[in-house]
Amino acid sequence: MTNPAVTDLVARSNRLGADPRNTNYAGGNTSAKGSDLDPVTGEQVELLWVKGSGGDLGTLTEKGLAVLRLDRVRRLVDVYPGVEREDEMVAAFDYCLHGKGGAAPSIDTAMHGLVDARHVDHLHPDSGIAIATAADGAELTRAIFGDKVVWVPWRRPGFQLGLDIAEIKAQNPQAIGTILGGHGITAWGDTSDQAEEASRWIIQTATAYIAEHGSSDPFGDVRPGFEALPDDERRARAAALAPTIRGLASTDRPMVGHFTDPDVVLDFLASEKAPALAALGTSCPDHFLRTKVKPLILDLPASARVDEQLARLRELHAEYRADYQAYYDAHAGTDSPAIRGADPLIVLVPGVGMFSYGANKQTARVAGEFYVNAINVMRGAESLSTYAPISDAEKFRIEYWALEEAKLQRMPKPKTHQGRVAFVTGAASGIGKAIATRLASEGACVVVADLDLTTAQAVAAELGSTDVAIGVAANVADAAGVQAAIDATVLAFGGVDLVVNNAGLSLSKSLLDTTEADWDLQHDVMAKGAFLVSKAAARVLVDQGMGGDVVYISSKNSIFAGPNNIAYSATKADQAHQVRLLAVELGEHGVRVNGINPDGVVRGSGIFASGWGANRAATYGVDEADLGQFYANRTILKREVVPENVADAVYVLTGPELSRTTGLHVPVDSGVAAAFLR
Template identity: 85%
Template sequence: MTNETAAALIARSHRLGADPANTNYAGGNTSAKGTETDPVTGEPVELLWVKGSGGDLGTLTESGLAVLRLDRFRSLVNVYPGVDREDEMVAAFDYCLHGKGGAAPSIDTAMHGLVDAAHVDHLHPDSGIAIATAADGERLTGEIFGDRVVWVPWRRPGFQLGLDIAEIKRQNPQAIGTILGGHGITAWGDTSEEAERNSLWIIETAQRHLDEHGSAAPFGASREGFAALPEAERRTKAAALAATIRGLASRDKPMVGHYTDSDVVLDFLASERAPELAELGTSCPDHFLRTKVKPMLLDLPADASIEASVARLTELHEQYRADYQAYYDAHATADSPAIRGADPLIVLVPGVGMFSYGANKQTARVAGEFYVNAINVMRGAESISTYAPISDAEKFRIEYWALEEAKLQRMPKPKTHQGRIAFVTGAASGIGKAIATRLAAEGACVVVADLDLEKAQAAAAELGNADVAIGVAANVADADGVQAAIDATLLAFGGIDLVVNNAGLSLSKPLLETTEKDWDLQHDVMAKGSFLVAKAAAKALIEQGMGGDVIYISSKNSVFAGPNNIAYSATKADQAHQVRLLAVELGEHGIRVNGINPDGVVRGSGIFASGWGANRAATYGVDEKDLGQFYANRTILKREVVPENVADAVYVLTGPELSRTTGLHIPVDSGVAAAFLR
């Protein structure tokens, strides 16, 4: 059962974390001190509950709290070896833990444990960081808050900062909190309600001062030709650039992307001071750990052509990498971790918006949110003063901190398909849905494409939120519809890596009953549809330069001459040869093309449910309910093929184990001798 003090802390954290004006995702931490009975001694023991490393205030649970004994924690002051060795104290935190489970204590634990207040909040509000990054932040703190809030000069988070804030509180009994130079705010209270009230007062007072005293145009005038393009035009351009930019951002390791065209971003990019301020980079550690120290900004007007934009982005990327290497070389020491990659995580395109990147969609989206925070901070600081972030040397000390490296090393090993973006047609049911489900389970971002948008969105929702999967409408027989679906994929996840041509239908008829309309319909969906999807996707795959996979869900009927099936089997043979042709053509780009030949998949199949099953059952003289078993009985293994079996084959073909395989067709038919490949 949750302790009452911890429960109140979690509730306060949720309220504070729910409003981005208070703090950003996974930013800041909260704590509470209280008493609980020690199960060993039966005596009361003073404890500290504090949000642990890597958690988020808005979604904090009890397991996300670190619980420490206050007496032991405060005794660490007696063994503190000094600021030059303060990192050693983090390992000592583990010797202060109480009970089992819980999160690992974060570097900010000292701030909470050493400050003599029952409840402490450390937050990263845009308004507070604006004051913290102003060139005359100390003067502004006094002007805005009087003696209720005290300025703390920049110091890297750690044990010494905790000691400094504790001393400030002792010397300023009237104070309710601090502005941490270059960083954020810390507030406290005797009760949970008072701490929350004080935190909000600091945030709201800072924002009110910015609103009342800030200049109207802190970023200067708008640059001619850099204003936002009309929505449809800018999103079309964003989709046209997305694959190229993702390829640049993934030079060192594959990244998932996120696109933002909010007014905050577009207005900043249109301003005359955007290049200068972007070059200064972000200041709050939570910001630049997710955005890198500065973004990459395209220096062309909004109406620049795609060709010109691509050429310039490529040049700027080389310069960015050289600059980042120089930054690393200038500040690295003999014991610094190795460089983690020199590609940008934020790419800004005037008139179009912002592309942000991360190892997965959530990380990419959050990186973009943090840069929006950074824009708000720059606006606030510039409106009343001059934006003055911490130095590159201090940024490096945090970015390549041994403690930050240790946190990265603790992260779980990524799944096989993490960072990959999959586009699956006909994925609202049957085989396609099973494939989408398997790929999402293996870490991929998945686009569920289907003729029925409502069903596609419902199937995507079953896989997770929009960071995991989205549903799009896709009539694969329509070139414009296919391109729109691919564009939606590029805008949602930044690129595309894996395409599954699964959409299909069938009409079981003998030759003399097969109409021209029957023939055209099946060839339009499967032969033409696969061609259109492969063509649109291949363009993006080639522009990315990251290789990729194209999978065709063909059929054993592509090689097996079954009865009453001329149109369906002919189009499956067409698909099968597309695999061979595209494997040869796309191989030079690192794009592998393979096919899967299932036997009849009855369970969950939209094709079988729409009348195909009844027709095939009639052809073979069995009841429709027995059709799956009929198919199984004629195989070598005597086992029915189900959608998950096909999904397993897609997983293996697109995983790391078969990285040298292309032009292959894998039978998933329980063994049909007449369909053996020769």
């Protein structure tokens, strides 16, 4: 039976975490103290339940709580070796765990355990951080909150900060919380409701004060020419810039991208103070750990040509890398972790919007959300005072903290296709759906492209959230439609790395029965369609400069001369030669092009279900229900080919094991001697 204190804590955490005005994603932590049964002694023991490391308040469950013996946490004060060695105290928390201990204790555990209140909240609200990063934050805290909230000068999160807040609480019995300089807020209460009420009061009071007393134009005047472009023009410009920006941001390691263009970003970028404020960087540790210490901001107006912007972005990227290396060199010690990469995670383009990057889509998206938080913080601080974030030296201490490095080292090894963006045509059923499913399971971000948008979106939803997959409409025979689908891919995930030309259809007819319209339809979809998709994707692949893969789902019929399918087999032969031609042409850009030749994939096939199966069964004189087995019986292995077999081949061809293979056709036909490659 769940302890009532835990029930209240989880409910409070979810309420607070559900509102971005209270805290950012995975930011802050909450706790409760209470008693529960010690299974060894059978006696009641005082416990501390606190959100574990890496969890998110909005989605917190009981499993995400660390559970510690409160008496042992408090006894750590007696063995604390001092601020110079406070990192050692994190390991000491492991000796305070109760039972299996739950989630890993976070660095903020001391704050929750040592403060003499049964319920404690530590949050990162924009309004609170605005006060915390104002040059006269201490004076503002007194003016806004009186003696109910106490200012705490900046101190890196850890055991000493916990001691400091505990002392403030003891010396200020009237106080309900603190403003943590450069960081956030902490509040407390004797009950869960009181703690939540205190947190909300601090946040709402700060918000109201900024609204009433703040400047109406904290970022200064609008810079002429830097205003937001019209919606359609802005999105088109973003799609044109995104591949190159992603390639720059992936110089050290491949990144997935996210584009966003809300008014809060566009207004900031149009303002006269934006360049100087952006250069100061973010302040809250949660912010700059996600966004790096500062963004790359383009210094050209929105009216500049695309080629001018791209050229300038390349120059600024080189300058950014040199600047970041200098930042690392200036603050690194002999025991500092190695530099983790010098590329920006946030790229700001006036008039267009914000490009954010991460090892996966969720990380990229959240980085963008955090920079929006940072803009809001800067607005609040500049509205009342002057924005004054913590120093670069302090940022470095946290960014390259040994504890942070240890957390990174504990992360699971990435899957083979993590960080890759796959565009799969005809992916709402059959072979395409199996390919999309396999690639998503291996860590790729997947775009399910199909004629039927509703079905494509439904399949994408089966694969996961929009951080995993999206569905787009794509008539591959229409150049404008193909380009729109590729643009949607670029805006959703930053670019594209892996293209699967799978869309197809077939009409089983003899030469004399095949009409010109039959011929044109099949060639438009498979030969022309594959050409259009490859051409649109190739522009992105080349601009990114990250290599990539193009895979054609051709057919054993590209080689085998079967009866009554001249149009289908001819267009499959066209696809097969496109593989060879593109392998030669795109090889200099590190793009591999390969093909797969399946045979008779009946189960789950949209083509076979739409009449092709019945026609082929009639051609071979078998029942349609037996067609799969018929195909299997004529093979060497006597085994039916299913969509997942083709998906396996795509996985292998695009994985790390065949990184030196291009121009290859892989038969997935259980062995059809007449279709052997020779």
